[in-house]
Amino acid sequence: MNYSFKTYFLMLAHYNQWANQKLFSILTTLTEEQLNQDCKAYFKSLMQTANHLLVGDLLWFERIKGGVASNYALDEILYPQISALIPARFEHDQRLIGFLNEYDEAAFNRLITYIRRGQAYTEPLIEILAHLFNHQTHHRGQMHSMVFQLTGKSLELDLIFFQRENAHFYK
Numbered sequence: 001m002n003y004s005f006k007t008y009f010l011m012l013a014h015y016n017q018w019a020n021q022k023l024f025s026i027l028t029t030l031t032e033e034q035l036n037q038d039c040k041a042y043f044k045s046l047m048q049t050a051n052h053l054l055v056g057d058l059l060w061f062e063r064i065k066g067g068v069a070s071n072y073a074l075d076e077i078l079y080p081q082i083s084a085l086i087p088a089r090f091e092h093d094q095r096l097i098g099f100l101n102e103y104d105e106a107a108f109n110r111l112i113t114y115i116r117r118g119q120a121y122t123e124p125l126i127e128i129l130a131h132l133f134n135h136q137t138h139h140r141g142q143m144h145s146m147v148f149q150l151t152g153k154s155l156e157l158d159l160i161f162f163q164r165e166n167a168h169f170y171k
Contacts, residue, residue: 005108005126010100017093019140021137022155024050026147033083039146043075045137046146050085051077053139057092060132061099063114064125115168132140 012052017163027035027046055072062070072078108129113122119162140157148154 004105006067006100006103006105009126009129009133010097011110012129012161013093013100014166015159016133016136017090017097018162018166019157020089020093020136022139022157023147024089026151026153026155027082028086030147030150031083034150037150038075039149041142041146043084043142046143046150047080047082047085048075048077049139049143050082050089051075051079053136054078054085054089054092056135057096057132058103060128061092061096064099066112144145 009025027050030046037118039046042048042050045167052074055076055078059070059072068126079088083137108124108126110125111122113120113123144155144157
């Protein structure tokens with residue numbers, strides 16, 4: 001099978017959604033204290049890290065769509081309650097899949113120009129998407145570690161498990 005950029009990034013978007021659903025389903029079983037406990041991670045707690053992931057996604061999505069990115073702080077808590085954060089997370093994951101479905105192959109090579117801290121940057125969409133999905137995996141791994149610290153539960157979030165179960169989403 002020949003992979004196109006579109007196929008590849010749709011696979012990552014569906015994987016991202018799948019992994020977030022698995023991870024966030026565990027978060028619903030935790031107490032407020034556990035969700036906000038300082039686990040000695042960069043963004044300290046599960047709630048802070050989960051909010052950071054959504055903030056990062058929203059900033060990049062606005063840049064990709066050609067709008068002016070919001071002035072969110074990277075540690076901003078958009079949703080202090082898990083009951084509000086989960087639907088926002090899942091809605092954004094679905095929005096990203098829909099967005100990628102709209103693109104033809106050539107669109108993945110277009111350049112995106114955006115302003116960050118007063119400086120202009122121009123990067124290919126494929127590099128921004130690679131960063132976005134890598135960022136998700138990086139912090140989701142931190143959250144997985146926090147869940148294990150708090151509960152002793154481990155999840156199979158590896159990409160290969162998703163690929164074995166869900167190839168119909170992107171092939």
